[in-house]
Amino acid sequence: YEEVVEGNITRFAAVFHSVDASPVGPVRSARTSDFDLLTDKNTPLFANSGGNPTVLSMLRSVDAVNVNVNALPNLYYRERSRRAPHNLMTSTADLISAKGSDGGTPPPMFQYRVDGESLPESAVEISGVDIAYGGHNVSYDWDPELGGWARTQNGTPHTDVDGVRVAPPNVVVQIISYGRSPADASSPEAILIGEGDAMILTDGHLIEARWSRPTKSDVAQFTTLDGQPVELTPGRTWVALPRVGQVTTR
The missing domain is CATH 3.50.90.10 (YerB-like)
Incomplete structure (x- = not known):
């Protein structure tokens, strides 16, 4: 998904529905726009780099597993060839291995x-x-x-x-x-x-x-x-x- 954020620029919210990917990134912060992209996917894992306090508080009530870098720092790394904050990476396999049992199987989207x-x-x-x-x-x-x-x-x-x-x-x-x-x-x-x-x-x-x-x-x-x-x-x-x-x- 490509969604509008501050300044009318856009960010990608990538959904890995059926195929693993590595690396995944750059992983960026959560937005409230992300929430309704999560709630139709049967408790998906949500990778993010954190967010402002209100976003993180609201995220607790969203039907998703928050696997952000603050909670699971060992699942993320910084790609040295890129500049921060555009260099935070992970992989679907690592996220699923750590927290996959907490999530559900996504329904068909199309x-x-x-x-x-x-x-x-x-x-x-x-x-x-x-x-x-x-x-x-x-x-x-x-x-x-x-x-x-x-x-x-x-x-x-x-x-x-x-x-x-x-x-x-x-x-x-x-x-x-x-x-x-x-x-x-x-x-x-x-x-x-x-x-x-x-x-x-x-x-x-x-x-x-x-x-x-x-x-x-x-x-x-x-x-x-x-x-x-x-x-x-x-x-x-x-x-x-x-x-x-x-x-x-x-």
């Missing part, structure tokens, strides 16, 4: 097409999408050779630590609104309960959709405009959380 299954008739080919968050600009461009949507941030191609272009097979653009965090008036809080518009990017196509999540424990459902469940391409999915009017398709 539905997927099977081999040979076609996209809905409403799907239209597009070359990409631009998202102007306010603090920075993000683009996703369909790359058939990569089989995904190549991500660019502020004009710079986004690559991982191995130099591989970030190009997820699916990008879910979930249009939401933001309020103010009760822990910090300068910090936006994503409003993820309710319903709204969505754009589903998959297999070089755009599917106009709606999202609905009635309660905190419900998994968000994405449907076509005629009410059919949207099925994604098997693989990684990035979820963008912009406001209304911040997205342009190409």
Whole structure:
């Protein structure tokens, strides 16, 4: 998930649903916007570098296992090639080994097409999408050779630590609104309960959709405009959380 934080910049909230990863990071501080990204995943492990006192107090009532660096410092390390605070790392295997028995098995978050299954008739080919968050600009461009949507941030191609272009097979653009965090008036809080518009990017196509999540424990459902469940391409999915009017398709 890519969510807006202070100054209209964004942070990633990575969900490792079915596959281990190492290293994981940089691990940053918790925000109240993170809470509703946790409550539909059946008591997940929540890695973070801490937070302000109000955030940490509120986190105690969230259905998640707080595995932050203050509680479990031996599960984290500093990557010396990076500058703090952008260098705190861990791994899913270490976190699960230490606290996995305290968490639950996550439910499916999305539905997927099977081999040979076609996209809905409403799907239209597009070359990409631009998202102007306010603090920075993000683009996703369909790359058939990569089989995904190549991500660019502020004009710079986004690559991982191995130099591989970030190009997820699916990008879910979930249009939401933001309020103010009760822990910090300068910090936006994503409003993820309710319903709204969505754009589903998959297999070089755009599917106009709606999202609905009635309660905190419900998994968000994405449907076509005629009410059919949207099925994604098997693989990684990035979820963008912009406001209304911040997205342009190409």
